[in-house]
Amino acid sequence: MTKHLRNFCIIAHIDHGKSTLADRLLEETGTVSIREMKEQLLDDLELERQRGITIKARAVVMKFRRGKDEYELNLIDTPGHVDFQYEVSRALACCEGVLLLVDAFQGVEAQTVANAYAAMEHDLHIIPVINKIDLTHARPDEVAEEMMNSLGTDPDDCVRVSAKTGQGVGKLVDAIIEHIPEPPRDTEAVLQAMVFDSNYDDYRGAITYVRVMQGTVRKGQKIRFLRADTTHDVVELGQFTPHRTACDELSAGQVGYLICNIKSLGDVHIGDTISIPGDGAAEPLAGYSRPKRMVYCGLFPSDGQNFSDLREALERLAVNDPSFEFEPETSDALGFGFRCGFLGLLHMEIVQQRLENESDIDLVQTAPNVTYEIVNKRGETVEIHKPQDVPDPGDVEEFRQPIVRCNIIVPTDFIGAVMKLCQERRGIQKSQEYLAAQRAMLTYDIPLAEVVYDLHDKIKSCTRGYGTLDYEIIGYEAADLARLDFLVNGKRVDALSIVCNRADADRRGRAVAKKLKSEIDRHMFEVAVQAAIGSRVIARETVPAMRKNVTAKCYGGDITRKRKLLQKQKEGKKRMKAIGNVEISQKAFMAVLSEDDS
């Protein structure tokens, strides 16, 4: 009797049916009965369900027999969004094949393309799968052609399924067995395993997800994380069936988990290599890097809310999400809060939403910014995580920003609008391809800052929701950037500084200054609101001085009412933040920060 292994993952755009198909595969292989299938098993976080995004990878083993042959299929779940590009690449590195899943009605979307390219880079065998063929409006033939045009797959190879009815799923299992290569099975070699994911269990500590590349790992043995350079005992190991099921060993080609008494997820690095302690260790696997926070924003508790509550909430989140980081930040304008780093825009939104769902905290968020690089006059390169840290113009030799390659898939009617938008946002067009008669893919290199600022929303709105956008970081480029400050009576309002292109500075400076002016109450003196780059003022607004504050009538009946009114005003004032001699409410800052067209 021979045992066969197949390791694969499913690449799909949101809502094309990845989770449903995973369920059907578990049923088809007898891993889980239909009754147990009531709940979707693979992505179990409530939030992911809400957003339809699988954030954290999971891995499930499906074991079954066909005649004399025993099969073990490992389905590795990949995060669906490109903010988790690195995590996706590590999951792909653990597979020999992928199912490229496309909705028979929607067709190819931007995210599918980005991840398919990644799969090709890893030399994986691709099985094109067209899902939802039960739909009345399904157009599988056209979609097969779109896939050929955009991804180069052969229409004849497409497996057509309905994850809903189960139609075609048996054939899909056949295709997996037939086409995806068997992983190398050198079980005697020195242990070498890839860490592709982790999560945290309150009782057991870090659960490390691994794919064994060569050799064998056994319960009780000592292992070493080569990059982190830490040594641990394997307390337990096993596979997900889909529940955690312990076994004695995992050998070359197999996928499973290790529990090693690790107290913090921060000690488990995705992409790290596990081997043995000492000199005889295997080579570290290629492609390792530390997660890089590309988007930062300040999070502050809103008025009257507790700083330490926010800290606790952030700590709780970070336990399960090592790619999210935060450190205390103090702002004159917003008080005590945290500067938080995220992998990307979506990651930021997810974290915020979790914070709001899981704790009862109202947040004030500063405008997100990307991670910049600055070469100063001394030739040093520094990473910048918040606009306030940008040195004055005199000390900046070169200002660099991250550039992303965007794939945008749009119905052809909207090509013009999207191209115009991308050009406005300093995009450089790389290519334009027709996927089908009605659909095209535009590829642009665009500063990430523009995507973070509003490109994503704008593409959605100028394509009536049909356009999809995906991007990956391709590197840093020098640009004509500057720190734009806002001052009230000559004092900088730290929370409002932004980095922007010099060409946009006038427009954005004027808009924010105007908005800020409208939010500042009149004072006993005139208040000047300015936008400035360095010492150069580019916009100025004035809040005129209050000329009177007196109510005419004040008799017996008015005294109580009037006293309450005056005291309320006074208390409102006490909560205000003082920028120099100017008092500004947090509400005013929030209004300025949430301004769309600033």
Add this chain to the structure above:
Amino acid sequence: MPSTPRSAYLHVPFCRHRCGYCNFSVVADRDDLIDRFLNAIEIEITQVLAQTPCQQLDTLFIGGGTPTHLNPDQLERLLKTLRQHLPLAENAEWSVEANPEDITSDKLHQLRDAGINRISLGVQSFDDQKLAVLQRSHSGPLAQQVIEATANVIPNVSIDLIFAAPNEDLQRWQSDLQTAVRLPIKHLSTYALTFEKGTQFWNQRQRGTLLPVDESAEIEMYDQSRQMLGEAGFDHYEISNFAQPDHQCRHNMAYWLGNPWYAFGPGAAAFIDHHRNVNHRSTFTYLKRIEQGRSPIDESESITAQQAAREAAAFGARLLQGIDLADIERATGWPIIQELQPTLDQLLEQALIQISNTSICLTERGIHFADTVASELLGETH
């Protein structure tokens, strides 16, 4: 401060119709309630005095609403009730508010004969167009005649004038003031029109159909009043009040100086026994409560010595002669001078007040910022 009130206020909540800017506790066109009201007032006065007996009053003020809207019999009954329960000191000031259109020679004699020695006329303007905007039912010429006629019977006449009405300019306001100072009046109150929530004017302003005059025009009109009335021999003694020598409104002075007073009627606010009590604002609820033997008080707040001291400072500062904090300290027993020191320094630095010894008073600039000063003197809730 004396703990037995020497002042009393009575609120008569009836008007012919409700003016577009008015947010007083008033019912318009419900004369059927007047008799119930007269019953209720008598009950309320009796009950309050049973708790806090009245020795003698120095001032009694009948306000509204429009007290003169009552017919002669009703008015007679009201005056009788007051005389019967509220003993007046010799030289006491007894005022009544009146609208020009209600004034007849008979009514004037009725009021005088009952003992009323001061009358406050709701003139608002002598300009027919402005009166129409304000929805007042008298004409400019009638107002002038009424003032003359009133002064012949009750010489201590005060009038109210509104400025900064929609469409009003400085010239129109000057002519109102000119007319006023030529007439036999002893006292004048001027108010910039305000837009209060819940009034017709408020809604119209929200909709943009009524435009308030701009701030600088309003300031100009106010300053003009001070100048012209000053020249005509009227002393500007409180933010909105002007009087000929010895004709300040003693009743209102009691409010500003923080002295206690009784108050009766719907929405009336009293300051008795270290409590600020406010009656229910609805005339209907007020009547119902009294008729059911319940208290009409809707809100009651006890005032600590500190609060009393700070209020006396804040509201006293509205008087242009200023206020002596040492007096307040003596009356309340609260060390207000020391407590307010930092606040006073700040107000002084902002050129809002002047200080001499323990007295403070508003500067020229401070007069325009009386609420800022009051707010600082009140401090936060304690």
